[in-house]
Amino acid sequence: MxxxxxxxxxxxxxxxxxxxxxxxxxxxxxxxxxxxxxxxxxxxxxxxxxxxxxxxxxxxxxxxxxxxxxxxxxxxxxxxxxxxxxxxxxxxxxxxxxxxxxxxxxxxxxxxxxxxxxxxxxxxxxxxxxxxxxxxxxxxxxxxxxxxxxxxxxxxxxxxxxxxxxxxALLPVLLFTLVFAWTPPHFWALSLFVRTDYAAAGVPMLPVTHGFRATRHQLFIYTIIMAAVAVAPWPLGETGAIYGMVASALSLVFIALAWPVLRNQAEDPAAMKPEKTLFKYSILYLFVLFGALVADRMLLA
The missing domain is CATH 1.10.357.140 (UbiA prenyltransferase)
Structure with missing residues (x-):
């Protein structure tokens, strides 16, 4: 508006x-x-x-x-x-x-x-x-x-x-898909503990329109999708083992942090430590993952 x-x-x-x-x-x-x-x-x-x-x-x-x-x-x-x-x-x-x-x-x-x-x-x-x-x-x-x-x-x-x-080529398309799949869990983690802001502004974010439980379920589903996309360049032969192992480890941690978000039933932002932890980690996740990609490609060159 x-x-x-x-x-x-x-x-x-x-x-x-x-x-x-x-x-x-x-x-x-x-x-x-x-x-x-x-x-x-x-x-x-x-x-x-x-x-x-x-x-x-x-x-x-x-x-x-x-x-x-x-x-x-x-x-x-x-x-x-x-x-x-x-x-x-x-x-x-x-x-x-x-x-x-x-x-x-x-x-x-x-x-x-x-x-x-x-x-x-x-x-x-x-x-x-x-x-x-x-x-x-x-x-x-x-x-x-x-x-x-x-x-x-x-x-x-x-x-x-x-x-x-x-x-x-295929690799940049996979990277596009990775960031595309990463965005929902990243922003939904944020929107869960700033829901009142979005509600006050009339923005139809998922926690405002469908509630906390539905948002947490969607967040976890997209986390699984994101993890699969993150690892995909390795078996497809677009990257080497360095990227593949880093992507696998980082994605497992992401899933492990998304699990307590899924299980959390809190609606008070003060009780949303899992959501805040996941939001912070999601930023680190993408930085490290893309850094590993560059390191992997340079070593393979």
């Missing part, structure tokens, strides 16, 4: 523009994109490789800025987002919109000129999917917003791979 116009009480600073890009979220996006680039066969000149990763970061930042432009009034209703530049009144909507659009166009054009237009095209799709499909369409309408919308954050390894090779 587009926020109503409001006059900023303070002039926007450079820190506010940085905040629009969602830098904490961008970190994981950039890392998986860089890993896709380093795992790809072939090489890029270091300057071009840096530029490709920069474009992924700028594209992610553009999507984050446009997301905050559209959801400013919604963010104002949630404790964890109320201090963002727009709901806090430190920036006007037009500035956020122009910043996001300019960043998106610049990132796509630079990617195309520096690497190839396939990578630029996938970057374009990722930005549009996050803004139009996830933010504007799915998030306010369906509890499946995270399931389908997970594709938005799954594009970076494909973009990184395409920047090097100019094509898309």
């Amino acid at each position: 587009i926020a109503a116009d409001r006059s900023p009480s303070l002039p926007a600073e450079w820190r506010d523009f940085i905040a629009l890009t969602k830098p904490r979220v961008m970190t994981l996006v950039v890392f998986t994109g860089a890993c896709g680039l380093f795992a790809a066969p072939g090489t890029l000149h270091p300057v071009l490789a840096f530029t490709a990763v920069l474009c992924i970061a700028l594209g992610a930042g553009a999507a984050g800025a446009l997301n905050q432009w559209y959801e400013a009034d919604l963010d104002a209703k949630m404790k964890r987002t109320a201090k963002r530049p727009l709901p806090a009144g430190r920036m006007d909507r037009d500035s956020a919109l122009f910043f996001g659009v300019a960043l998106a166009i610049f990132s796509v054009l630079l990617m195309g000129l520096a690497t190839n237009w396939l990578a630029a095209g996938v970057l374009t799709v990722s930005i549009l999917f996050y803004v139009l499909v996830y933010t504007m369409w799915l998030k306010p309408r369906t509890p499946q917003n995270i399931v389908i919308g997970g594709a938005a954050g799954a594009f970076p390894p494909v973009i990184g791979w395409a920047a090097v090779t100019g094509d898309i």
Whole structure:
């Protein structure tokens, strides 16, 4: 939902523009994109490789800025987002919109000129999917917003791979599927202990529409799917034993942490330690898993 116009009480600073890009979220996006680039066969000149990763970061930042432009009034209703530049009144909507659009166009054009237009095209799709499909369409309408919308954050390894090779092969598709399957348990773990925020803002997250028990069951099911996808590149011959063993071990830990979430019946956030532990681990999981992929591919080269 587009926020109503409001006059900023303070002039926007450079820190506010940085905040629009969602830098904490961008970190994981950039890392998986860089890993896709380093795992790809072939090489890029270091300057071009840096530029490709920069474009992924700028594209992610553009999507984050446009997301905050559209959801400013919604963010104002949630404790964890109320201090963002727009709901806090430190920036006007037009500035956020122009910043996001300019960043998106610049990132796509630079990617195309520096690497190839396939990578630029996938970057374009990722930005549009996050803004139009996830933010504007799915998030306010369906509890499946995270399931389908997970594709938005799954594009970076494909973009990184395409920047090097100019094509898309089986491994980047598997990496896309991995991040896609990882997104529901990651975000549902969070949504369980911030349910009141989503309810107050009217966002139809699964715990709000279907309750705690259904969310915990869905979370566990997607954890099993994610674990299978994470290990799949090894038996399919796309990676070696280093990645395979790390993926197997990390995924077993993920399942072990998801089990007490499934068994937990608490509705009070103070009693949701398993959910908070799983959420934190899910971030570490993806970082280590993609790091293991790069190490494995470099040793096999």
